[in-house]
Amino acid sequence: MNTTTQFRVRFRTILLLLITLTLMAVSSFSAAQEVIRVGISTSFKPFNFIDKNGEISGYNADVARAICDKMQVRCEFVTMVFPKIIPALENNEIQLAASNLLKTPERLNKINFTDKYYRSTTSLMGKSENSFKDPEQLLQDPSSRIMATKSSTQWRYLQENSKAQLVSVNTQKEALQAMAEGKADYILLPTLFALNYLQQPENSHLDFIGLPINHPSLEGDVHMGLTKARPDLQKRANKAIRQLVDSGELRALIDKYFPFNVY
Amino acid sequence: MPNQENHHQRPHIRKLLLKLIAMLVLFIACTLGIVAVMHNYSLKLIKTSQDELLPAIHDHQRAALNLERLERMGDLVVYGGSITLIRKNALAAQVLAFQPSFNFSPETKKTVQSAFELLREVRRTRQTLLSSQADRLSSIERENLIQLERTLQIRWGEYKQELFELQNKIISDATTLQTANMNQITSTNNLILVAASAGVSLLLLVIFFIGYNLYKHLITPIIEASSALTALEQRSGHAPLTEARYQELHTIRKAVNSLGETMTKLHNMATRDSLTGCVNRGYFMELAQQALSSAHRNKSALALVMLDVDHFKKVNDQYGHAVGDDTLKLATKWIRGMLPDDAFIGRLGGEEFALILPDYDAEQAVNLSDKIRLLIAKNSTDSGTIPAITVSLGVEVVKSATDEVDKLLSQADKALYQAKASGRNQVILYQITEETADAKAAESTVTPHTNTRLKSAQLDGDTSGMHVTATGVITNFPTETAKPQA
Numbered sequence: 001m002n003t004t005t006q007f008r009v010r011f012r013t014i015l016l017l018l019i020t021l022t023l024m025a026v027s028s029f030s031a032a033q034e035v036i037r038v039g040i041s042t043s044f045k046p047f048n049f050i051d052k053n054g055e056i057s058g059y060n061a062d063v064a065r066a067i068c069d070k071m072q073v074r075c076e077f078v079t080m081v082f083p084k085i086i087p088a089l090e091n092n093e094i095q096l097a098a099s100n101l102l103k104t105p106e107r108l109n110k111i112n113f114t115d116k117y118y119r120s121t122t123s124l125m126g127k128s129e130n131s132f133k134d135p136e137q138l139l140q141d142p143s144s145r146i147m148a149t150k151s152s153t154q155w156r157y158l159q160e161n162s163k164a165q166l167v168s169v170n171t172q173k174e175a176l177q178a179m180a181e182g183k184a185d186y187i188l189l190p191t192l193f194a195l196n197y198l199q200q201p202e203n204s205h206l207d208f209i210g211l212p213i214n215h216p217s218l219e220g221d222v223h224m225g226l227t228k229a230r231p232d233l234q235k236r237a238n239k240a241i242r243q244l245v246d247s248g249e250l251r252a253l254i255d256k257y258f259p260f261n262v263y
Numbered sequence: 264m265p266n267q268e269n270h271h272q273r274p275h276i277r278k279l280l281l282k283l284i285a286m287l288v289l290f291i292a293c294t295l296g297i298v299a300v301m302h303n304y305s306l307k308l309i310k311t312s313q314d315e316l317l318p319a320i321h322d323h324q325r326a327a328l329n330l331e332r333l334e335r336m337g338d339l340v341v342y343g344g345s346i347t348l349i350r351k352n353a354l355a356a357q358v359l360a361f362q363p364s365f366n367f368s369p370e371t372k373k374t375v376q377s378a379f380e381l382l383r384e385v386r387r388t389r390q391t392l393l394s395s396q397a398d399r400l401s402s403i404e405r406e407n408l409i410q411l412e413r414t415l416q417i418r419w420g421e422y423k424q425e426l427f428e429l430q431n432k433i434i435s436d437a438t439t440l441q442t443a444n445m446n447q448i449t450s451t452n453n454l455i456l457v458a459a460s461a462g463v464s465l466l467l468l469v470i471f472f473i474g475y476n477l478y479k480h481l482i483t484p485i486i487e488a489s490s491a492l493t494a495l496e497q498r499s500g501h502a503p504l505t506e507a508r509y510q511e512l513h514t515i516r517k518a519v520n521s522l523g524e525t526m527t528k529l530h531n532m533a534t535r536d537s538l539t540g541c542v543n544r545g546y547f548m549e550l551a552q553q554a555l556s557s558a559h560r561n562k563s564a565l566a567l568v569m570l571d572v573d574h575f576k577k578v579n580d581q582y583g584h585a586v587g588d589d590t591l592k593l594a595t596k597w598i599r600g601m602l603p604d605d606a607f608i609g610r611l612g613g614e615e616f617a618l619i620l621p622d623y624d625a626e627q628a629v630n631l632s633d634k635i636r637l638l639i640a641k642n643s644t645d646s647g648t649i650p651a652i653t654v655s656l657g658v659e660v661v662k663s664a665t666d667e668v669d670k671l672l673s674q675a676d677k678a679l680y681q682a683k684a685s686g687r688n689q690v691i692l693y694q695i696t697e698e699t700a701d702a703k704a705a706e707s708t709v710t711p712h713t714n715t716r717l718k719s720a721q722l723d724g725d726t727s728g729m730h731v732t733a734t735g736v737i738t739n740f741p742t743e744t745a746k747p748q749a
Contacts, residue, residue: 119363132387195358199351208354212361219363245321259355260332261325262362 034073036233038064039094039225041082043173046196046257047100059257060098063117064224066249067096070240071233081170083151086110089227096237097225100190102153104217112228114237116221117250118262121212122154123191125198130185131207138186138209139164145184147175154188157218179206188213192262273510279480283473290469294462301458305451316444322367323437330430333359333375334423340382341419346393353386374429378422385415484512491519495526536610538588539595547609547617551668554619559664566628567671568618569657569679570598570635573687575614578650590649597642598635617672625660625692632656632690640688653688655679 040048040056051057056077068075078094085101088094089111100120103113124135124146138144139162148154150168158166167184169175175187176197187194191212197203212219226233244250245263254262336359339352360379365372388411391397397405484507491504503523504516534546542550551567558565572578572594579587591614598608598616606620620628636654644651657679659671678693685691 121358121361121363123358191358191361195354198354201347204347204350208357211357221363259336260329260359260362261364263325263364 035076036068036073036096037076037078037094039078039080039085039088039097039099040064041099041171042079043171044193047193048098059253060100062253063250064096064098066244066253067237067240070243071236082149083170085225086151089225092227092229095227095230095233099225101223101225102220103223104153112226112231112234113223114226114234115241116223117241118222119220120222121191122188122218123194123212124186124188124209125194125206126186126209128205128207130209133209135210135213144186146186146188147178147184148188149175153217157215158188192258273508273513276481276509276511279476279509283476287469287473290466297458297462301455305455308447308451312444316440320437320440322364323433326364326367326371327430327433329359329362329364330426333378334426337378337382337419337423341385341416346390349386349389353382356382371429371433374425378426381415381418381422385419388412388415480508484516488515488519491523495523498530539591539610541595541608541610541616544609544611547611548668550607551619554621555661555668558621558661563622564624565661566620566623566625567659567675568620568628568632569675570616570618571655571679571683572614573653573655578652582650586649590652593646593649594639597638601631601635601638625658628658628660629690629692632658636688636690655682655687656690657682657693658690659693
């Protein structure tokens with residue numbers, strides 16, 4: 001009798017302990033679902049834009065979501081203008097930036113980079129009638145008015161290499177508006193963004209001016225930005241990108257937004 | 264073992280074992296090291312192929328697909344029916360033509376970009392032709408433009424062919440890369456296989472070497488010691504053990520060797536007469552019994568001879584015991600010199616000796632006995648150290664399978680007694696047992712063999728009374744067929 005009672009007591013204790021442990025494990029698991037804040041701008045179709053449902057859409061947004069999936073973390077998008085992106089990474093306000101970042105030595109001091117997720121060039125965009133002009137000449141012409149987004153590599157390039165009148169903007173939307181209003185003649189901008197814009201029938205009065213600008217700082221691999229506060233993210237994000245490349249998921253995303261393979 | 268004998272210290276077995284184990288461990292460590300290095304190398308290869316070759320192959324594949332898209336865009340620019348379509352595809356073609364994905368091959372980059380230059384011209388020409396401005400053109404201008412459009416279309420056809428070939432080349436480059444990658448992996452695998460089999464062979468060699476060492480330095484000395492101990496136990500001799508390299512086995516070797524020596528010494532002390540070296544009475548009886556059993560078993564002949572030095576008491580009295588001892592020593596030495604290998608001589612007491620002669624029949628035994636008698640007489644006469652002596656001998660042979668040592672000895676003794684009684688210095692063969700004849704008859708059948716040489720020397724002129732000569736020893740010998748029991 002005595003031993004049976006003892007056994008029962010012990011059994012109940014063990015059962016309770018097991019239940020507690022299971023609950024703790026479950027709760028800690030759900031609590032451990034890590035959140036990563038992703039900085040993104042919104043006026044850069046087809047990379048990042050607000051779609052008709054009011055949701056953040058585009059290649060950058062989709063790739064960022066896919067990376068978070070692979071890393072088994074939850075993405076939380078934080079929209080901000082492009083010039084705010086790098087400072088936000090530096091402050092660890094955001095951990096990941098899906099903002100078409102080319103790698104520069106200056107940026108390397110401030111943030112970490114993932115491996116590339118596509119490749120890009122830079123072109124000059126302007127009125128169709130100027131499409132056969134030489135962009136290099138225009139860049140050296142003090143009478144031309146050229147815009148670029150503040151703190152972009154294009155802006156930096158203009159400051160270092162152009163004798164034209166330079167106008168900085170916070171967003172591409174701002175730049176396009178300024179050009180429509182005749183406040184500037186040209187925009188120096190990522191070619192793939194320009195392509196999407198130019199391909200819209202209503203923009204047929206605009207065109208690429210000449211060929212893409214041939215300069216190493218303006219073309220090449222495009223990366224996601226990472227905060228230096230989380231050095232662990234780099235390896236995980238790279239692994240996720242590699243998985244996306246190997247599985248063909250990234251190509252599917254590219255096909256969704258571009259007329260050819262941009263990786 | 265006394266320690267002072269080990270002038271140079273031998274290594275211990277422990278050392279041998281440690282050496283062999285160390286060797287094995289070293290070898291295994293080396294093998295593992297090599298395996299680790301190769302594994303590392305192969306991992307590096309895999310990493311290289313993952314980090315460099317695979318992306319390069321993918322780059323080629325992407326470039327080939329993009330070329331195809333460029334061709335399609337070009338077709339739409341060259342043959343498309345609406346300005347919007349031409350514009351859209353021309354823009355895309357421009358971006359694609361300058362996309363860094365063609366940078367891996369300068370040749371591709373150049374071809375693609377000049378193809379784009381053509382498309383740009385086509386676009387301009389066809390846009391002009393299709394636009395509303397076309398109406399304002401003169402017919403000649405229009406004709407020229409159409410002519411230009413055709414020329415450009417033909418050139419585009421050529422470019423397409425070029426792009427198509429380029430595409431094929433890129434794909435075959437990718438295949439080459441892949442093949443090279445595969446070859447590298449295969450050759451690494453082969454290398455690993457070769458190293459592994461070499462390692463296994465070497466391991467076998469090492470194991471063989473270890474086995475050989477254990478066999479030579481451990482097992483062989485133990486087997487030798489063991490068979491030497493068995494030999495000692497059976498009191499047969501053993502070859503001295505060979506040198507052992509290791510201390511413990513050396514100790515065993517020395518112990519076994521000295522045990523053998525000691526046992527031989529003790530055995531001799533227990534079985535030999537210390538003065539003459541003959542076997543003593545007890546051991547003689549044992550050996551005689553063995554010889555008799557063997558003769559019975561093999562149905563072979565066996566003779567037993569009793570020998571007594573004549574008037575030995577006189578020698579002792581006259582010359583002293585020392586000379587008496589010498590006399591016995593020399594006499595037995597001479598006798599032993601005449602005995603065959605399997606015969607032996609025992610000292611039964613005082614000056615009385617007995618011989619066992621395996622395979623000797625009566626005639627041979629009497630012959631040998633007489634030779635002994637003659638030799639002792641001659642040698643003692645010639646010798647300057649002992650007095651001239653004679654011996655008397657009584658011979659008996661095995662006649663029946665039931666004969667026993669005691670009986671044979673007593674019968675030989677009887678013959679000896681007869682020889683003594685008949686004047687000594689002679690050989691008498693026992694002929695009849697007491698049970699079948701009376702003493703007189705027995706006496707008459709005992710045949711005296713007298714060598715007269717000694718007697719004539721001693722008892723001058725007495726030879727005429729003897730009817731036996733040296734040769735008569737044999738002629739007077741009774742035939743073997745006279746069996747006492749018959």
